[in-house]
Amino acid sequence: MPERPQDRVASPPATAPVSHGESIEAASLHLTNPELSWIRRYVFSTDHKWIGLQYGFTALCFLFFGFSLMLLMRLQLGWPGHAFALLKLLGESRAPGGVLLPEGYNQLGAMHGTIMVFLAIVPLGVGAFGNYLVPLQIGAPDMAFPKLNMFSYWCYFIGGVIMLSSFAAQGGTPASGWTSYVPLADIATRGQTYWLIGMVFLITSSLLGSINFIVTIVQLRAKGLSFMRLPFFVWAQFVTSFLLLLAFPPLESAAFLQLMDRLAHTSFFLPSGLVVSGEHLTNAGGGNPLLWQHLFWFLAHPEVYVLILPALGIVTEIIANNTRKPIWQHRWLIYSVLWIGFFSFIVWAHHMFITGMGTLISGFFQTTTMIISIPSVIILTVLVVTLWGGAIRFNTPMHFAVAFLPMFGLGGLTGLPLGLATTDLHLHDTYYVIAHFHYVVAPGTIFALFAGIYYWFPKITGRKLNEVLGRIHFWLSFIFINGVFLPMFLQGLAGVSRRLYDGGVQYAHAKAIAEATNPWISISAWCLAASQLPFIINFVWNVVAVIRDKRNAEDNPWQATTLEWAAATSPPLAHGNFAVLPVVYRGPYEYSSPEYPKSDFLPQNVDLHPAASPGGGMLAGTAVAQREA
Amino acid sequence: MTEQLVQPTASTDGMPLPATPERDEHTHGGVHDPNLHHSPEEIRREMRVYLVVFGALAALTALTVWACYGLRMPVHIAIAIALVIACTKGFLVAGFFMHLLSEKKLIYSILGLTVFFFAVLLWGPWHHFVDMIGK
Amino acid sequence: MEAHAEAHEHVLEIPYTVHPRPDTGVYNAKLGIWLFLASEVMLFGALFSAYILLRTGAPTWPRGWEFLNVPLATLNTFILIASSVTVVLAWSNLRLGNLKWGRIFMGLTLLFAIWFLVDKGIEYRHEFLEGRSPATNNFMAVYFTMTGLHGLHVLGGVIVFTYFLFPGAKMWKTDRARYTNRIEVAGLYWHFVDLVWIFLFPSLYLM
Numbered sequence: 001m002p003e004r005p006q007d008r009v010a011s012p013p014a015t016a017p018v019s020h021g022e023s024i025e026a027a028s029l030h031l032t033n034p035e036l037s038w039i040r041r042y043v044f045s046t047d048h049k050w051i052g053l054q055y056g057f058t059a060l061c062f063l064f065f066g067f068s069l070m071l072l073m074r075l076q077l078g079w080p081g082h083a084f085a086l087l088k089l090l091g092e093s094r095a096p097g098g099v100l101l102p103e104g105y106n107q108l109g110a111m112h113g114t115i116m117v118f119l120a121i122v123p124l125g126v127g128a129f130g131n132y133l134v135p136l137q138i139g140a141p142d143m144a145f146p147k148l149n150m151f152s153y154w155c156y157f158i159g160g161v162i163m164l165s166s167f168a169a170q171g172g173t174p175a176s177g178w179t180s181y182v183p184l185a186d187i188a189t190r191g192q193t194y195w196l197i198g199m200v201f202l203i204t205s206s207l208l209g210s211i212n213f214i215v216t217i218v219q220l221r222a223k224g225l226s227f228m229r230l231p232f233f234v235w236a237q238f239v240t241s242f243l244l245l246l247a248f249p250p251l252e253s254a255a256f257l258q259l260m261d262r263l264a265h266t267s268f269f270l271p272s273g274l275v276v277s278g279e280h281l282t283n284a285g286g287g288n289p290l291l292w293q294h295l296f297w298f299l300a301h302p303e304v305y306v307l308i309l310p311a312l313g314i315v316t317e318i319i320a321n322n323t324r325k326p327i328w329q330h331r332w333l334i335y336s337v338l339w340i341g342f343f344s345f346i347v348w349a350h351h352m353f354i355t356g357m358g359t360l361i362s363g364f365f366q367t368t369t370m371i372i373s374i375p376s377v378i379i380l381t382v383l384v385v386t387l388w389g390g391a392i393r394f395n396t397p398m399h400f401a402v403a404f405l406p407m408f409g410l411g412g413l414t415g416l417p418l419g420l421a422t423t424d425l426h427l428h429d430t431y432y433v434i435a436h437f438h439y440v441v442a443p444g445t446i447f448a449l450f451a452g453i454y455y456w457f458p459k460i461t462g463r464k465l466n467e468v469l470g471r472i473h474f475w476l477s478f479i480f481i482n483g484v485f486l487p488m489f490l491q492g493l494a495g496v497s498r499r500l501y502d503g504g505v506q507y508a509h510a511k512a513i514a515e516a517t518n519p520w521i522s523i524s525a526w527c528l529a530a531s532q533l534p535f536i537i538n539f540v541w542n543v544v545a546v547i548r549d550k551r552n553a554e555d556n557p558w559q560a561t562t563l564e565w566a567a568a569t570s571p572p573l574a575h576g577n578f579a580v581l582p583v584v585y586r587g588p589y590e591y592s593s594p595e596y597p598k599s600d601f602l603p604q605n606v607d608l609h610p611a612a613s614p615g616g617g618m619l620a621g622t623a624v625a626q627r628e629a
Numbered sequence: 630m631t632e633q634l635v636q637p638t639a640s641t642d643g644m645p646l647p648a649t650p651e652r653d654e655h656t657h658g659g660v661h662d663p664n665l666h667h668s669p670e671e672i673r674r675e676m677r678v679y680l681v682v683f684g685a686l687a688a689l690t691a692l693t694v695w696a697c698y699g700l701r702m703p704v705h706i707a708i709a710i711a712l713v714i715a716c717t718k719g720f721l722v723a724g725f726f727m728h729l730l731s732e733k734k735l736i737y738s739i740l741g742l743t744v745f746f747f748a749v750l751l752w753g754p755w756h757h758f759v760d761m762i763g764k
Numbered sequence: 765m766e767a768h769a770e771a772h773e774h775v776l777e778i779p780y781t782v783h784p785r786p787d788t789g790v791y792n793a794k795l796g797i798w799l800f801l802a803s804e805v806m807l808f809g810a811l812f813s814a815y816i817l818l819r820t821g822a823p824t825w826p827r828g829w830e831f832l833n834v835p836l837a838t839l840n841t842f843i844l845i846a847s848s849v850t851v852v853l854a855w856s857n858l859r860l861g862n863l864k865w866g867r868i869f870m871g872l873t874l875l876f877a878i879w880f881l882v883d884k885g886i887e888y889r890h891e892f893l894e895g896r897s898p899a900t901n902n903f904m905a906v907y908f909t910m911t912g913l914h915g916l917h918v919l920g921g922v923i924v925f926t927y928f929l930f931p932g933a934k935m936w937k938t939d940r941a942r943y944t945n946r947i948e949v950a951g952l953y954w955h956f957v958d959l960v961w962i963f964l965f966p967s968l969y970l971m
Contacts, residue, residue: 141776144792211799218735219780219792246746249803253810256909264898266905268814286902291817294754295810345746349753358760576776669860676856683849687842694838697970698829704971711966718962726852726955733789736798743802747809754817 031460033574044154046146049572051153052132053460058157059123063446064532065164066115071529073108076100078522080502093172105501106175107191111163113178114195117303118202119160121441124449125310126206126244127156130213130237132460136564137231139222139584139605141576144215152209159201166194177499179300182269182292186261187276193262196255203252210241210248217241222563222605224584229604231562231588232333236313239341240306247302247345254295261287293352301348305340307441311404311448312337312379318401318455319383321560323390324600326589333382336375343372353421354428362421369419376412380405391592391600396470400451403478404444411439414489429499432492435485443481450477450535455558457542462551462570469538476531483524487517559601562588566603583607682725689718782942797949801956804917808960811913815906815967826903828969831896833887837969840883841961847876848958851925851951858944863936867929870947873954874925877918884915907968914964917957924950 032041032050045051075084083098094104131149135142143149166173171189174180185192217238221230230238257268265283269292272285320327327333349357349365357365384405392398414436417423427433450473458464494513496504503518504510545552556565564572567582582605590602602608693714697707724730729737784791819825828834854869891897891904898908928943928950935943 140779142778144778145796146776146778207800207803211796211803214799215792215796218788218795219785219790220778242742245799245803246743246806249807250750250810250813253807253814253913256913257811257814260898260905260909264905264908266898266909267902268818268905268909284899284901284905286818286822288817288821290757291754291814294757294817295814298750298753298810346749349757352757355757356762357757358762360760361756672856672859676853679849679852679856683845686845690838690841690845693966693970694834697966698834704827708971711970715963715966719959722848722955722959722962726848726958727952735788735790735795739798739802743805747805750806750809751813751816754813755820758817758821 031571031574035575044150046142046150047574048131048135048143048146048149049460049574049577051149052128052130054153055123055127055131055156056129058160059120059128062115062160063120063124066112066120067529069108069112069115071525072100073105073112074522074525076105076501077503078519080505100501102501103172103175106177106499107173109499110174110177110180110195111166114163114174116441117178117307118199119156119163121307121445121449122206122303123156125307125445126213126237126240127153127209129233129310129314129449129452129456130240131209133456133564134213134216134234134237135220136459136568136572136577137234137562138217138220138225139563139567139578139582140216140220141578141581143212144219145212148208149212152205152212155201155205155208159198159205162194162198162201166191166198169194179296180258180292181296182258182261182289183271183274185258185292186269187281193259196259196262199255200252203248203255206244206248210244213237213241214245222582222584225604228331228334229584229587231313232316232327232330232337233310233313235334235337236309236316239337240309242341243302243306243309243344247299250295251299254292257295258292290352290355293355294349297348297351298345301351302344304437304440305344307445308408309337309340311408311445314448314452314455315401315404316383317560317562318397318451319386320589320591321455321558322393322395322398322401323387324393324591325386325390326587326591326593327382328385328388329382330587330589332378336378336382339375340372340379343368343375347372347419350419350424353424366419366421370416373412373416373419380409380412395454396465396467396474397451397455399471399474400447400454403474404447404451407439407443407447411436411441411444414439426495427492429497430492431488431496431498431504434498435488435492438485438488442485443478447477450474453539456564458553458557459564459568459570459572461542461546462553463542463546464553464557465542466538469534473531473534473538476534477528480524480528480531484521484528487521491517559599561590561601561603563604567605678725682721686718686721689714782939782945791945793945793949794952797952801952804956804960808910808913808964811906811910812963812967815910818902818906822902828971831891831903832907832969833890834969836883836887837965840880841965843876843880843883844958844961847873847880848955850876851947851954855944855947855951858936858947861940863933866947867933870925870929874922874929877922877925880918881915881922884911884918887911910964910968914957914960917960921950921954921957924953 031053032045032047034041040046042050045054072087072090075082075087081099085098087095087100088098090100090104090108094101094107100108131143169189169191171191173191174185174188174195176185176188176192180192180195217230217234227235257266260266261268261270267283267285267287269289270281270283270285270287271289274281274283274285316327316333347365347369349361350369353362353365387402394402414432418427418433418436454465454470491504491510491513494510495507496510496514497507500506504514551570553570555568555570557570558565560566563582563584568577573579584604585607586602586604588604590596590604592600593602595608596602693711696702696710696714702710729740778792779785780792782791784794788795850869850872854866854873857863857869858866888908891908896904898905928947932946933943935946
């Protein structure tokens with residue numbers, strides 16, 4: 001009878017045992033190069049690991065801030081018109097006496113969306129995880145352009161500061177949605193100009209970052225690491241970088257055009273004869289509002305794939321590792337992600353079905369949108385089938401990774417009626433859309449990001465996060481996040497429009513369902529906030545322990561095959577990652593490999609047939625060799 | 630994507646080899662990189678080509694200005710002439726000055742992809758207004 | 765301590781900074797600049813797309829020479845093409861090991877670039893004196909925005925070449941091949957700036 005994977009005894013070419021709880025000499029726990037000055041270590045570092053952490057900390061702050069904005073919005077939506085002490089924080093112009101004004105609500109809405117997409121999720125998925133892990137997973141000493149990497153982070157930081165400073169702007173923050181549709185955005189208050197300038201910095205940061213990622217992945221792969229042997233996480237980052245590279249510039253151009261409209265009084269987007277508050281605008285006219293929508297969505301559709309692809313990469317790594325078997329049909333993942341990347345550029349107008357498009361162009365975009373769902377389904381299927389017959393380890397990262405699958409599935413499937421014009425006519429701009437995209441991004445991407453944090457925390461710090469707190473965090477978040485977004489599908493189907501400051505109660509057709517569901521959604525949202533406490537406590541506690549040099553995990557605690565685990569210490573060497581650059585001999589998911597029956601994992605860099613000589617052998621190039629070097 | 634494995638060569642102590650690009654320099658790793666010409670004659674020959682291309686570009690510029698502006702061509706003809714000449718000039722600058730004609734497949738494929746998306750970007754918004762409901 | 769830190773930093777060798785990777789055939793910065801240029805194609809592409817949309821949707825649209833100075837712009841076109849030749853001649857001379865002629869041609873490139881900007885300044889000033897601005901109509905809006913963004917790219921090139929001609933030229937002594945590569949990469953950027961103008965000039969002035 002063939003041996004099942006779970007029957008194999010795990011006796012891997014493992015790392016040397018490390019005594020738990022004791023401090024290791026300071027040199028091995030330095031997160032940055034101790035030879036440099038304080039400023040060059042922690043502020044203007046060119047080390048991709050530290051830059052990744054900078055992105056991570058900054059983005060997590062933005063994530064919690066954007067989440068807080070939504071919590072305030074949910075107070076209004078759950079109990080429209082009620083005064084809340086917390087809302088007084090927003091100031092008299094937005095919430096006089098603690099009652100949120102419609103203008104204040106619009107500001108919160110636009111900032112929530114902008115912050116979550118551009119300042120939190122993408123910087124986490126790409127800037128933090130990508131920056132930290134890609135050079136390690138390909139066996140490189142750093143990114144191809146370390147100084148450019150540092151510049152990219154600071155551009156992002158400045159863009160974020162500009163966005164946040166709009167809270168103090170005359171007239172308040174941008175309030176025209178994260179989509180900044182014209183003509184409203186053209187004539188909006190000064191805050192909108194902050195949005196545009198902030199976006200220019202953010203886009204510049206992303207562009208330079210994407211160049212760095214692509215050159216690093218193409219040029220700095222270790223010996224023996226062909227494209228087909230790359231971990232799927234790296235493939236996901238590779239395609240994501242192409243999306244950022246080619247799709248962001250049109251939005252940058254569009255932002256310039258909107259800046260010209262607002263500051264130089266051009267009429268790129270302002271049609272002739274526009275009347276605002278009873279008065280004719282005096283601009284030249286002749287502009288086209290739909291031009292903004294086309295240029296915006298040309299980026300913003302690939303942007304949603306930028307939001308999901310790093311998450312798919314993270315989940316794949318964790319699933320392979322915790323099923324102790326190779327990813328089923330791993331090549332299909334690669335072909336699918338390339339397919340998604342290509343098609344993501346030719347589906348954008350499915351966000352614009354209600355703008356009066358003719359049947360030919362509408363048919364084109366419906367077709368491409370339906371087609372792009374195929375590779376997404378393939379990826380999901382591959383991951384689900386991989387679970388079958390696996391020796392599954394249900395640690396905290398695996399909880400989040402497995403939950404990702406049905407959540408992303410639900411999010412993706414609910415996108416189908418939005419991709420077909422006939423059903424989209426009814427659902428566009430309703431809460432159905434909000435539910436759809438939040439399912440993909442919130443219990444989708446954000447869960448994957450949490451999975452990644454729990455999984456890679458020991459690599460970055462040499463400590464594992466606490467499992468009990470992790471599981472509490474997971475279960476509470478899972479329950480409440482569904483409590484927030486599941487009812488929104490029903491609201492949308494009933495016709496409740498989005499961006500209504502009172503949640504729909506002003507409309508007769510929406511009143512009943514809004515009143516029935518909104519309070520529960522708001523309660524769920526606040527409970528979801530409370531559910532993050534176990535994570536915050538867990539994280540802060542362990543970060544403090546790290547600062548005190550207290551390891552509690554070995555170099556490869558998850559017994560993983562990829563280079564960041566098998567060829568680098570935990571944390572990796574501050575200067576150059578590896579004492580000796582690894583050489584790769586096989587693909588990334590050789591778990592339970594028949595070539596090596598002694599263990600259930602065979603790292604990429606282990607040479608099974610070394611040249612017979614002293615100093616050689618199977619552990620050469622692994623983390624053990626580095627620690628003993 | 631064809632697998633281009635960079636094969637590890639044998640080491641004396643069994644330890645993995647770090648990347649040592651210097652070893653590949655003079656053999657160009659088997660890949661012919663025209664930008665790594667060591668021969669001064671070849672470089673001087675290229676310089677002469679640049680001057681010829683400059684002459685062509687100058688002539689084409691004069692031609693396009695004369696044809697469109699000098700002759701005050703009607704709009705549609707002017708657009709056609711100007712675009713054809715601009716594409717020719719662009720081809721010369723890209724092909725010779727930027728060495729695209731002798732560049733690697735990697736660069737070509739990235740540019741090909743870009744040109745495709747560029748075309749989509751130019752087509753999309755415009756076509757929306759060609760094919761609108763109610764027109 | 766500083767010198768020690770510097771020495772340590774220098775030791776972090778990123779492979780393929782100067783010499784190409786065998787299987788891809790390029791060195792890092794070469795790939796990097798082409799990727800950057802690809803993104804620039806999309807940047808200007810969006811502006812061309814906006815131009816096409818606005819023009820085809822407008823009931824009337826002026827011919828370029830009704831508002832703009834075609835002879836001056838034609839001169840500018842020759843200037844920019846000449847600067848493209850001088851930059852590639854600069855790089856060729858550096859490959860021949862000839863720093864003196866390399867710097868002369870780089871200097872000429874810089875002068876041509878500055879001349880281009882001066883001419884553009886004259887053009888803009890003429891428009892303002894005639895009472896025209898981007899707000900006048902969409903033709904002027906497109907003209908100012910597209911030539912303005914292009915002009916910013918020319919200015920970027922001026923800064924880059926000024927750096928390489930003066931402070932940056934020190935690298936010739938310490939790492940000749942890397943310096944030559946940098947000029948090649950800067951030259952590729954400069955040719956792209958020329959390429960955009962090759963399409964922009966007829967689009968705005970001759971159509």
